[in-house]
Amino acid sequence: MSEDAEQEEDAPPKKSKFPLIIGLVLALAGGGGGFYATWSGMILGTDSAHSESEETKQEETRIDVAYVPVDPLVISLQAPAQAQYLRFRASLEVPTENQEEVEKxxxxxxxxxxxxxxxxxxxxxxxxxxxxxxxxQMLRRVQVIAGLQKVNDLLIMEFVLN
Incomplete structure (x- = not known):
């Protein structure tokens, strides 16, 4: 027994895990605080006046568009066994000054x-x-016909397979 007692006395005392836990908690708190600071715009944020002017500018460009409807299409697909049909309807988003040209x-x-x-x-x-x-693909083809600046977008209103 005296040998067991000597071995226990020779073993170094266990270190506390308290500093490790404190370090982990502080790292998590710092990471969360850093995320919130960048997400809310406190760090690396943009000026509110600058972002407001961009928002009003985007609203003005959105208002200055017209939607030109494309005639509905019914297309028979090449199916080997059965006849399938595609019903397609779309609209083109164009600047108002180009609406008449695109309609032509x-x-x-x-x-x-x-x-x-x-x-x-x-x-x-x-x-x-x-x-x-x-x-x-369809937007690109329409822009080739009408011109890049004359058609902003193609909006699919109906795409149904029968």
Missing amino acids: LMPRVVDVLNSYLRALEPADLEHPAILTRIRA
Whole structure:
């Protein structure tokens, strides 16, 4: 027994974990405080006057647009076994000063959209992100016809497979 007692006396005392816990709590508090300071704009934030002027500028540009409806299209898709139809309806977002010019080009726009949608296969339409891709492709084709600055966006109002 005397040997066991000597071994216990020779072992160094255990260090306290209290400083480690305090350091961890302070690190978490500092990280949370830093996140809040940057998120709220106290650090690296923009001027409120600058952001307000940008907001009013964006509102003015949003108000200065017109929506030109595209004639509804019904397209038969190339299905091997069964006949499927795509019902498509959209609107073009254009600046108000270009509205008349774009309305005059609507037969060409409908022709381009019709030919693009006819080239699609039913398997192409099964991908989850296909609507975004189709929208981007059609917008690009419309902008080639009308001009880049004359058409801001293409809004899909109806896209139904029957």
